[in-house]
Amino acid sequence: MTGDLLAGLSAPSAEALADGAVLLRGFAAADAPALLGEIRQITEQAPFRQLITPGGFRMSVAMTNCGAVGWISDRRGYHYGADDPETGRPWPAMPPLFRELADRAAAAAGFPGFEPEACLINRYAPGARLTLHQDRDEGNLSHPIVSVSLGVPATFLFGGLDRKDKPRRVRVEHGDVAVWGGPSRLAFHGIDTMKPGHHDQTGEWRYNLTFRKAL
Ligand code: SIN
Ligand code: FE2
Secondary structure (H helix, E strand, O other): OOOOHHHHOOOOOEEEEEOOEEEEOOOOOOOHHHHHHHHHHHHHHOOOEOOEOOOOOEOOOEEEEEEOOEEEEEOOEEEEEOEOOOOOOEOOOOOHHHHHHHHHHHHHOOOOOOOOOEEEEEEEOOOOOEEEEOOOOOOOOOOOEEEEEEEOOEEEEEOOOOOOOOOEEEEEOOOOEEEEOHHHOOOOEEEOOOOOOOEOOOEOOEEEEEEEOOO
């Protein structure tokens, strides 16, 4: 199902990152104001919070979720759950726009029929970073990860299947969408320490939407 990734690409500004991984430049730019409006509504119900890692550290990135299940880190480990542990209520529903965009981006990258149940929403202030990691808490690894960048630019680190593989450094800007699946599904990735910046639509922040088929 990963097929020939680049053969199916329709976006002219697609940039191959690795086998099965692509950056669709500006793919979400037109939808960005509406996406940010949805983030505001979601976070009224499920506020951003800085999670604790299993090792006991507080993450610098603030997170929340929407969808049938949300990703959580706590002292017990990483896991998906239907309820926001902070409020005890189910995570807010995934807006149709989120679902459609994720499916369109996945299809443009050669992964048609992407139906994510989970959307992790990250918020980066200056100085925040996300160390190299794999997304491997999902029940089904045959589907890709779709990752939407909004606001202040960042340096996306995209490595290989071994933590020691030197990551590529890729600047990701407002509206860029990265998709990785197939042979790259378990690639190590992260975000380098955020430099101070400003974006008209997000102020000092960078937001990221990460869509996963979690179940
Ligand atoms: C993630 O790996 O969950 C987020 C990556 C990003 O913020 O671009
Ligand atoms: Fe990730």
